[in-house]
Each structure stands twice: as C-alpha cells, then as structure tokens.
Amino acid sequence: MIKVCTQTFDCKDPSSIETYIKLGGYSAWREILNQQTPKSQIIETIKDSQLKGKGGAGFLTGLKWSFISPTKSQKYLVCNSDESEPGTCKDRDILRYNPHSVIEGMLIACYAIGASVGYNYLRGEFIGDQWKVTNNAIKEAYEHNFIGDNILGSNVSINIIPLIGAGAYIVGEETAMLESIEGKRGMPRIKPPFPAVQGLYGKPTIINNTETIASVPYIIKNGIDWYKNLGAGDAHGVKMFCMSGHLNKPKVIEAPLGTPFSKLLDECNGILNDKKLKAVIPGGSSVPVVKGEVIMDTPMDYEPLMKIGTMLGSGGVIVMDETTCMVSVLERISRFYYAESCGQCTPCREGTGWLYKTLVKIRAGQGDQSDLDLLNRVANQIEGHCICALGDAAAMPVKSFLTNFWNEFEYYVEKKQSMII
Amino acid sequence: MIHDILSENVRKEIDSIRSKFPHDKNKSSIIESLLIIQHENNGYLNEELIGALAQYLNVQKIDVYEVATFYSMFNLKPIGKNTISVCTNVSCMLRNSDQIVEYIEKKLKIKIGESTKDNKFYLKDEMECLAACNGAPMMQVNHVNYENLTFEKIDKILDGIKDD
Ligand SMILES: Cc1cc2nc3c(=O)[nH]c(=O)nc-3n(C[C@H](O)[C@H](O)[C@H](O)COP(=O)(O)O)c2cc1C
Ligand code: SF4
Ligand code: FES
Numbered sequence: 001m002i003k004v005c006t007q008t009f010d011c012k013d014p015s016s017i018e019t020y021i022k023l024g025g026y027s028a029w030r031e032i033l034n035q036q037t038p039k040s041q042i043i044e045t046i047k048d049s050q051l052k053g054k055g056g057a058g059f060l061t062g063l064k065w066s067f068i069s070p071t072k073s074q075k076y077l078v079c080n081s082d083e084s085e086p087g088t089c090k091d092r093d094i095l096r097y098n099p100h101s102v103i104e105g106m107l108i109a110c111y112a113i114g115a116s117v118g119y120n121y122l123r124g125e126f127i128g129d130q131w132k133v134t135n136n137a138i139k140e141a142y143e144h145n146f147i148g149d150n151i152l153g154s155n156v157s158i159n160i161i162p163l164i165g166a167g168a169y170i171v172g173e174e175t176a177m178l179e180s181i182e183g184k185r186g187m188p189r190i191k192p193p194f195p196a197v198q199g200l201y202g203k204p205t206i207i208n209n210t211e212t213i214a215s216v217p218y219i220i221k222n223g224i225d226w227y228k229n230l231g232a233g234d235a236h237g238v239k240m241f242c243m244s245g246h247l248n249k250p251k252v253i254e255a256p257l258g259t260p261f262s263k264l265l266d267e268c269n270g271i272l273n274d275k276k277l278k279a280v281i282p283g284g285s286s287v288p289v290v291k292g293e294v295i296m297d298t299p300m301d302y303e304p305l306m307k308i309g310t311m312l313g314s315g316g317v318i319v320m321d322e323t324t325c326m327v328s329v330l331e332r333i334s335r336f337y338y339a340e341s342c343g344q345c346t347p348c349r350e351g352t353g354w355l356y357k358t359l360v361k362i363r364a365g366q367g368d369q370s371d372l373d374l375l376n377r378v379a380n381q382i383e384g385h386c387i388c389a390l391g392d393a394a395a396m397p398v399k400s401f402l403t404n405f406w407n408e409f410e411y412y413v414e415k416k417q418s419m420i421i
Numbered sequence: 422m423i424h425d426i427l428s429e430n431v432r433k434e435i436d437s438i439r440s441k442f443p444h445d446k447n448k449s450s451i452i453e454s455l456l457i458i459q460h461e462n463n464g465y466l467n468e469e470l471i472g473a474l475a476q477y478l479n480v481q482k483i484d485v486y487e488v489a490t491f492y493s494m495f496n497l498k499p500i501g502k503n504t505i506s507v508c509t510n511v512s513c514m515l516r517n518s519d520q521i522v523e524y525i526e527k528k529l530k531i532k533i534g535e536s537t538k539d540n541k542f543y544l545k546d547e548m549e550c551l552a553a554c555n556g557a558p559m560m561q562v563n564h565v566n567y568e569n570l571t572f573e574k575i576d577k578i579l580d581g582i583k584d585d
Contacts, residue, residue: 086510086550124456124494125506125551128564161441166452166492169549183448183484185491201446244512244554251555285511285550316554318512332514339548 005214006254008098017140020100028220033154042112049227050236055209056314067196068113069204076205077118082172085284087316090240091210095130099137105213124166169340174207188388232258235301245319246272258299275321283313286393288400325420326405331359337394348391351382365416426473447478465496501536501543506561512554
C-alpha cells in the first residue's frame with residue numbers, strides 16, 4: 001500500500017514533529033534552504049509531477065503557481081482547510097494525523113511563489129480537534145526554526161499562521177475564502193482578476209487545498225518520476241478517496257489515481273449487508289451521480305470519470321445501495337445548496353429555493369409531471385449563469401438524478417409515493 | 422466602559438489575533454474574536470458585545486454585525502449550554518441520521534433548533550456536512566465528534582454531561 005499524505009497515520013504519535021522528522025520530514029525544506037534552490041525549479045518540479053489540485057477542480061498545481069504575478073510586492077499563500085463538500089472527510093485526517101506535511105508543504109509553496117506569509121484557513125467546525133493540533137504543530141515548527149525569521153540561518157523568513165472560520169460552506173470557494181480572511185461575509189468575487197494577480201488584500205495570492213499542499217514535500221523529496229509512477233495505468237499520482245454511505249467498512253483510502261472503483265469497494269468490504277450497488281456520487285455531492293454498473297470497472301481518475309459523465313471532484317465517494325430512494329437523496333442535496341447559497345446571484349439564490357421546494361412538494365405526494373420539467377428548467381437556468389461554481393454544483397446533481405433515475409421520479413409523481421418501499 | 426464588557430482576558434486574546442494580520446487590517450480579526458467573545462458569553466452574542474468589539478477593533482459596528490449574521494456558528498439569541506449538531510447531510514442520511522435526530526428530539530423533548538427547558542442542551546439545525554462522513558451517523562457535542570452513533574451511544578454521551 002502506498003502512503004503519501006497518510007504516511008504518519010498509523011504511527012504512535014502521528015501528529016508530533018519527532019514522528020514526522022523520523023520519517024524524513026522537513027528534509028525537503030532543509031535541502032531547499034541549503035541549496036537556495038531556484039524558485040522556478042521548484043515550480044517546474046511540481047508541474048512535471050502532474051500534481052493536480054485535490055480540492056475539487058483538479059487544476060495542475062505547478063501551472064497555478066507559475067501564474068503568480070512576478071511583482072516584488074507582498075504575496076500570500078492560502079491553504080484551504082475548509083473541507084465542507086458533502087461526502088468529503090480527508091483533510092480532517094491530514095490535519096489531525098499529519099499536520100507537519102501541511103506546514104512543510106506551505107513553507108515550500110511560500111518559498112516557490114515568493115510569499116512571506118502563509119495562512120491555513122480551517123473550517124469553524126474543526127475548532128475541537130484539528131484546530132488544536134494545527135496550532136500545536138505550528139508552534140513546534142517555530143521552535144525548530146523551520147518557520148519564522150532567518151530560517152535555519154538561510155536569510156529566508158516565512159510565517160505560517162492558522163485561521164479559523166465560523167461555519168459557511170461557501171467559504172471553501174477560493175475568493176469567498178479571501179473575503180472571509182479580510183473579515184467580511186464569505187461572498188465569492190467575480191473572476192478575473194484571478195487571485196494569482198489580485199488576491200488577499202489585493203495582493204497576488206495562491207490558494208491550494210490541504211491535500212494538495214501536503215503532497216508537495218513528498219514530491220520534492222522523492223522526485224517527479226516517483227510521484228508520477230504511483231498512479232495506476234495511465235494515471236499519475238495518488239488521491240485520498242473518502243468512502244462513505246452504504247459500505248460495510250466506510251473509510252478514507254489513499255490509493256493510486258486510476259484504481260478501479262471495484263477495488264475501492266472491496267477495500268471497504270463491499271456493500272453494507274451484501275445488498276446490491278445502485279448508484280455512486282464519486283466526487284462530493286456537487287458532481288453528477290452515476291449508476292453502479294457504469295462505474296464498477298471505471299478507473300478513478302479525472303478523464304475516465306468524465307467519460308462516464310461525472311467527475312473526480314474532491315474524492316468524496318458516496319455509495320448507495322438498492323434500498324436508496326433517489327428522490328429523497330436529491331431532496332437532501334438540494335436542501336444543502338439552498339441553505340448555503342450566499343445569495344449574490346439571482347439565478348442561484350432563487351433557483352436553489354425552487355429546486356428544494358419542488359422536491360419537498362414531490363416528496364409530500366403533491367407533485368405532478370410538470371414539476372419534473374420545472375426541475376430541469378430551473379437547473380438549466382442556474383447553470384453557467386452565476387458568479388461561482390456553487391450554482392453549477394446545485395444544478396448538476398438535479399440533472400443527473402433525473403437523467404439516470406427518471407422512472408423513479410416519474411413513479412413518485414404518478415403514485416404519490418416512493419418506488420422504494 | 423468597553424473594559425466592563427470585554428474582559429481583560431478576552432482583550433488579550435483579541436490582541437494576539439490581531440497580530441496575525443497586517444497592522445492596518447483590523448477587520449480580519451472579527452471572526453476569531455467573535456468566537457472568543459461568544460464562548461465567554463454562554464455561547465451567544467448580543468448588540469452590546471458586537472458594539473464593544475467594533476469599538477475595540479476600531480471598525481464599523483455594521484462590519485461586525487454582517488459577520489455575526491453570515492456565519493452559522495454565531496448565535497444572536499441565548500441557547501442551551503451544550504450544543505448538539507447532528508449531521509443530516511447525504512452520507513449521514515444514508516446511515517439513518519434522520520432517526521438519530523428524531524431520537525434526540527424525543528429524548529430531550531424538543532424540536533430541532535430549540536433548547537431544552539432546563540437550558541442544558543441546544544439542538545442545532547445543522548445544514549452542513551461535518552466532514553466525518555466515514556463515521557456516519559455522527560454528531561458534534563460542543564464541537565467534539567461522536568461517530569458511528571447508536572441510540573445507546575447517544576444515551577451514554579448525553580447522560581454523561583454534568584449539570585453545572
Ligand atoms: C462552492 C465551493 C466550495 C468549495 N469548497 C472547497 C473546500 O471545502 N475545500 C477546498 O479545498 N476547495 C474547495 N473549493 C474549491 C476552491 O475554490 C479551490 O478551487 C481550491 O481550494 C483550489 O485548490 P486546489 O487547486 O489545490 O484543489 C470549493 C469551490 C466551490 C465553488
Ligand atoms: S453562485 Fe450562488 S453561492 Fe456562488 S456567488 Fe452566486 S449566489 Fe453566491
Ligand atoms: S455527510 Fe455527515 S459528516 Fe459528511
């Protein structure tokens with residue numbers, strides 16, 4: 001079994017700096033400081049490793065870093081530890097079991113983009129465990145002078161600062177996160193300008209997901225080919241898959257990208273109570289649902305999942321068995337986007353409300369055929385007409401549930417009850 | 422005046438929060454400061470506290486108010502001493518989180534969104550996924566996670582919380 005971001009997870013004292021250093025931690029950072037490695041070389045390494053953003057969009061990390069405005073002014077790095085896409089529970093494990101990989105990754109990223117400050121923004125609900133571990137780990141790293149002024153006598157000075165939110169899914173969107181750090185409501189900004197040009201406090205800023213950042217030290221230490229070759233088949237690298245729902249053993253699995261879905265299912269000891277697999281949402285609740293038989297042999301990688309009409313997203317794999325009522329699952333998903341829309345764009349604010357209310361109506365046995373058309377129409381009106389991707393995230397599930405499980409929705413409006421008893 | 426509303430301890434914590442940001446970016450300290458203030462004030466905020474923070478940070482009251490109303494962890498009304506948030510998002514719903522909510526509602530004789538009469542518990546109407554989907558069904562009590570819940574487990578957890 002390969003271990004990248006999960007390397008420390010099974011250790012006795014996984015979050016301590018001693019454990020991390022014993023496993024070779026901070027050696028990549030030391031090496032960079034010793035050699036005064038050129039920034040461009042680090043960015044090229046990350047680019048060539050094919051590391052892709054693990055927060056949802058899958059954008060090439062090295063390429064994103066190369067967009068950083070070359071001005072001499074202040075720049076920022078922001079690590080996105082807001083983890084709130086439904087079905088996603090991996091960053092919380094990295095934060096509590098391997099916090100130093102995040103710190104070392106942030107240091108290397110700061111160095112590469114020329115930022116003297118890196119903020120790690122944790123969602124408010126992490127205030128119990130992850131927040132304490134993060135603060136403690138940062139303190140340890142300061143004591144070892146891996147962070148701070150004139151780090152290990154290198155003349156390099158970088159500060160890593162933890163921040164905490166207070167409950168709002170939308171703050172996971174990168175520009176909403178910048179607004180939140182600036183102390184405002186978490187309302188996404190219109191892009192362009194992109195954060196790499198005008199980000200936090202108007203300064204060039206790079207935002208990356210926790211898992212992305214945590215992968216960086218391992219790639220710098222072990223090299224481009226090592227990381228690329230971790231993938232299965234044509235895929236490069238690894239991903240943490242959060243396996244949840246109707247499974248005998250739900251868990252987070254770090255596996256080669258390109259691993260067939262069926263293998264992940266086996267690792268979870270199959271479907272709960274040996275029922276039949278019905279459907280899977282492979283990348284968090286924002287991505288389209290697919291039928292079980294369609295995904296069974298599909299390699300869990302960006303392109304193969306696109307080919308079957310869905311996306312890898314955040315790696316939140318939600319598994320549903322034959323007893324699942326798809327109408328009620330969609331109602332629940334729609335409730336979430338309705339509750340979390342920030343309200344700036346009319347199609348999103350009004351549309352998510354329509355979607356949710358229509359589904360509630362159908363579930364109450366008061367819907368008819370025209371409501372199914374309404375769902376499709378509203379979804380189309382939201383999609384592509386909003387400032388941020390939350391609008392699309394609300395629309396995509398609706399369209400895919402209707403396409404894949406049309407008969408179930410039709411049954412519900414005709415018979416005024418669920419097909420699943 | 423303001424010193425009566427924000428204790429010395431709270432003011433010290435706010436000063437250390439301020440040091441995380443550029444010196445002219447006072448608004449950035451609002452969120453974390455409000456969390457501290459709310460914690461010290463039995464879990465909720467009021468006009469007076471919002472005004473005091475605005476004054477202390479030298480920002481507009483409306484700036485603080487906007488933050489206090491936008492984020493779901495801030496309460497603008499008194500709530501029970503112990504906050505229970507049951508995740509009812511997709512993965513938890515598939516593992517019967519709705520029955521968990523129903524069980525707690527019956528046990529505590531309240532509806533979701535309410536506090537118990539003795540003010541011991543507040544059952545939050547949680548909309549978000551709490552990022553513990555592989556431990557579904559789950560809840561947070563005062564931001565500590567409890568996973569793979571059963572009715573017996575819930576009894577043990579909630580009955581174990583002391584009145585003080
Ligand atoms: C509504 C919405 C919510 C998001 N939530 C998260 C999140 O919780 N965590 C995250 O890393 N990215 C989230 N993203 C994606 C971020 O905007 C951003 O693309 C990502 O943090 C970039 O990091 P990466 O390139 O390393 O993936 C969200 C995007 C949207 C539109
Ligand atoms: S799409 Fe929705 S969440 Fe995104 S900015 Fe518009 S209203 Fe806000
Ligand atoms: S769906 Fe309940 S913790 Fe994620």
